[in-house]
Amino acid sequence: MSQAAPHGATPVYDLLGVGFGPSNLALAVAAHEHNGGTGAADPVTAVFFERQARFGWHSGMLLSDATMQVSFLKDLVTLRNPTSEFSFLCYLKDRGRLIDFVNHKTFYPLRVEFHDYLEWAAAKVDDVVHYGHEVTAVAPVVREGVVEAFDVTVRHVGGSSSYRTRNLVVATGLRPQTPAGVEASDRVWHSRDLLTNVGRLDGADPSRFVVVGAGQSAAEVTAFLHERFPAAEVCAVFSRYGYSPADDSSFANRIFDPAAVDDYFTAPSEVKTMLMNYHRNTNYAVVDTDLIDELYRRSYQEKVNGVNRLRLLNVSRLTAAREHQGRVVVTVETLTTGEVSVLDADVLICATGYQPVDPFPLLGDAARHCHRDGFGRPVVQRDYRIRTDASVLAGVYLQGGTEHTHGITASLLSNAAVRAGEILGSIVANLPVDRPLSAPVSVGAGVPG
CATH class of the missing domain: 1.10.1200 (Non-ribosomal Peptide Synthetase Peptidyl Carrier Protein; Chain A)
Known part of the structure; x- marks a missing residue:
């Protein structure tokens, strides 16, 4: 997918991807297929950078029995190219489980299985991905008043390197969100770090957990902790009267x-x-009906048996949390009465969602060429390209952070295959006809790592 530049020159890529989750993975696969798999006469040159040491997608929430909330047909490729060798069905065939999955009669595989599928696909395009590499700066490359490309600085174990690209595709994912005044620590976790942190409690005999949130992750964390620690009390705090079911009806x-x-x-x-x-x-603050029913079953069973380990503190909100002597003191307010309760807990888990990452700080000087709306958000065109000044020929594309322009699927897996195809199509359509493969090495640029 990439071509070598002449010695002593900086390679100029057609696209450079920042982040390598499912969205940019789908783009890498689309570029691979565009190039004919093993290379074409005029291939799209691409490189991707991921700060994690290896591929991982919400690894801290890969609970063993959790299933996907999206059909396996909405994988990396099928809605764009149903005959692709990167499909979930091809993955199953390769793993020797195709017939078993068909007999399972489900559209929703286990989350751990789908994550394995993503890793499988990522391994097939790993020649264009650099893990353990973090993009730290972007600078416009200007010639005769026109921004023709971007120089991208990447930090890695060996130091830093400079890359040049005609198009930047930013897919940095979502930032974990915690309640106001609450910050993550050894005793305060965001749900994304559940499995990363929970092993530290083995043998510690915890007595109480507090889980804040009303969505799928909050319900999954509550059920997991209730089962994993049979002597501990699990207090679920949410402002709704009860968990609300996700509307997954056909229309x-x-x-x-x-x-x-x-x-x-x-x-x-x-x-x-x-x-x-x-x-x-x-999609937001809702829970699968089966999980709601399971939590209600557990709650009712405990009432019958007179042992109430699962406490649902509904119509309530967390107002404060502070660590004290190896514990977390959590203050909860009942919204209907204003009554305040203080819970002494081993751990507070905030399953309180995520926020899009603002792309402008990363873009640096290039950001001043990007248009914003009245709320300071990027003005994004239908092809996911940020609208820029007329003097900018290089493209900046967003995978995520475009809900205000493209709707609910902006960062979701549901539309990843089609979105990647649209972005690649736009990049290809706007490439210079006689584009050079390289440019003179920029001052201070390092050797690509």
């Missing part, structure tokens, strides 16, 4: 269709708001 699921992106993008702002409000219950 509602059309909000995840590729065509829905077109509808949303062209809709007036008030219609965008209306659609998001109508269909938030397909």
Whole structure:
């Protein structure tokens, strides 16, 4: 997928991906297929950088019995190219489980299995990925008043290196969000770090956990801790009266269709708001019905037996949390009465969601060429390219952080295959006809690591 530059020159890539989760993995696969797998006469040259040491996608929540909430057909490729060798079905065939999966009669594989599929796909394009490499700076390359490319500084174990690209594709994922005034620590975790941290408690005989949040992750964490630590009390704190079921009905699921992106993008702002409000219950702060039923079953069984380890503190909110003598003192307010309760816990887990990462700090000087709306958000075109000044020929594309323009699927796996195809198509359509493979080495540029 990449070509070598002449000795003493900096390679100029057609696209450089920042981050290598499912979104940019889907893009790498799309580029691989565009190039004919083993190379084409005029291939798209690509390179991707991921700060993690290896591929990983929400690894801290890979609970052994958790299933995907999206159909396996919405994998990295199928909605873009149903005949792709990178499909989930091809993965199953390669792993020797295709017939077993068919007999399982489900559209929703285990999350650990789907993660293994993603790792399998990532390994097939690992020649264009650099793990343990973090993009730290982006600088516009200007010639005769025109921004033709970007020089990208990448930090790694060996120091730092400089890469040049005609297009930047930013897919840095989401930032964990915790309640105001609460910061992660050894005793305060975000749900994404559950499995990373929970092993430290083995043999410690914890007596109480507090889980804050009303969505799928919060419910999964609550169920997991309740089962993993049979002597501990698990207190679930959320502002709703009860866990709300996810709307995964057939008509509602059309909000995840590729065509829905077109509808949303062209809709007036008030219609965008209306659609998001109508269909938030397909994805945000909602829980699979089976898991709701399981938690209710456990709660009722404990009432019958007179042992209440699972405490559901509904219509409540966390107001404070402080560590004291190896514990966490959690203050909870009941919203209906204003009554305040103090819980002394071993660990507080915040399953309180994520926020998009602002791309502008990473873009540095290049950001001043990017257009913003009245809320300071990037103005993003239908092809996921940020609108820039007319003097900018190089492209900046976003995978994530485009809900305000593209709707609910902006960063979701549901549309990853089609989104990657659209971004690659835009990049290919805008490439210079006689593009050089390299440029003179920039001052201070290092050797690619």
